[in-house]
Structure formats: C-alpha cells, structure tokens
Amino acid sequence: MIVEIIGHKHAGLSASIDMIQQFSRTTSSHDELLALFPPVGSQIDAVIEQIHRWHPPVSVRLSIRPADLEAMTWHCDFCGEQITLSPGGDALILDSRSNDGPGSHTVISHRSCLAERIRPENTGERARAMKIGKMC
Structure with a gap:
C-alpha cells in the first residue's frame, strides 16, 4: 500500500488497514459498502489508529471506517474508559523513548488520568497536563 501522511516526511513508512474491523460489520446500503471497501488503486482518506515505532521502519495502522473519520476514540x-482523540477530545498521546537505544512506546490517556499520576507537590506539571494542546 502506498501511503502519504500529510505533514509527515518519513521514508520507510509502512501502513496497513485493520481489515478485521472492516469485515466484522454489516452495511445497510451499497454506498456504505463501497465506503468500507474502496476499489484497488483508489485514493482515500484515513485516520491513524496506531503507530508502532519499536523497530524501523515505522508501522502505521489506519482506519477508513466512516465513524473513525469523524470522531476517533480509543481506550x-x-x-480503560473510552477517550476521544479527535480535535476537541480530552486525549493526551505520549511517546516515551529511551535515552540509550531506538524505539518508543505510545501511551494514550485522559488529561485527568495523567495529572492524577504526577506527584501532588509537582503542581506545575499537573496543571500543564490539564492544559497542553488546548486552545486558549
């Protein structure tokens, strides 16, 4: 699959679509079926569902489900509660990296869940966790 992620200029990027999710649902119309299973070679919009950076090349899982294109949710x-990743949602996406080797791990959390886990005496970092990325 040839993928272009707007705003990302990384060579060696691989991508896949979660076909289990695609095949696991029924459709109510022919147009809805075509949206779920676009023809080979077509250009489509997708949202990033997961990014794996443990080992090069970076691997991206995409979703083309209509509901995900409007409001992406995760746990x-x-x-463990649902969280909205789309603009206006309450998600923080944290990449943790080692200082002594390649790879990273992604943690997705509610702002409040992260803030609760920061030491109580570190009020500045707790406040930043509640504010980062929000429009002023």
Missing part, C-alpha cells in the same frame, strides 16, 4: 491506558 485510556490508565483507566
């Missing part, structure tokens, strides 16, 4: 890695 908070701390509390």
Whole structure:
C-alpha cells in the first residue's frame, strides 16, 4: 500500500488497514459498502489508529471506517474508559523513548488520568497536563 501522511516526511513508512474491523460489520446500503471497501488503486482518506515505532521502519495502522473519520476514540491506558482523540477530545498521546537505544512506546490517556499520576507537590506539571494542546 502506498501511503502519504500529510505533514509527515518519513521514508520507510509502512501502513496497513485493520481489515478485521472492516469485515466484522454489516452495511445497510451499497454506498456504505463501497465506503468500507474502496476499489484497488483508489485514493482515500484515513485516520491513524496506531503507530508502532519499536523497530524501523515505522508501522502505521489506519482506519477508513466512516465513524473513525469523524470522531476517533480509543481506550485510556490508565483507566480503560473510552477517550476521544479527535480535535476537541480530552486525549493526551505520549511517546516515551529511551535515552540509550531506538524505539518508543505510545501511551494514550485522559488529561485527568495523567495529572492524577504526577506527584501532588509537582503542581506545575499537573496543571500543564490539564492544559497542553488546548486552545486558549
């Protein structure tokens, strides 16, 4: 699959679509079916569902499900509740990297779940966790 992620200029990027999710649902119309299974060679919009950076090349899982194109949700890695990743949502996406080798790990959390886990005496970092990325 040839993928262009707007705003990302990384060579060696591989991508896949979660076909289990695609095949696991029924459709109510022919147009809806075509949206779920676009023809080979077509140009489509997708949202990034997961990014794996443990080993090069970076691997991206995409979703083309209509609901995901409108509001992407995931589970908070701390509390397990649903969280909205789309603009206006309450998600923080944290990449953790080692200082002594390649690879990274992504943690997705509610702002409040992260803030609760920061030491209480570190009020500045707790406040920043609640504000980062929000429009002023």
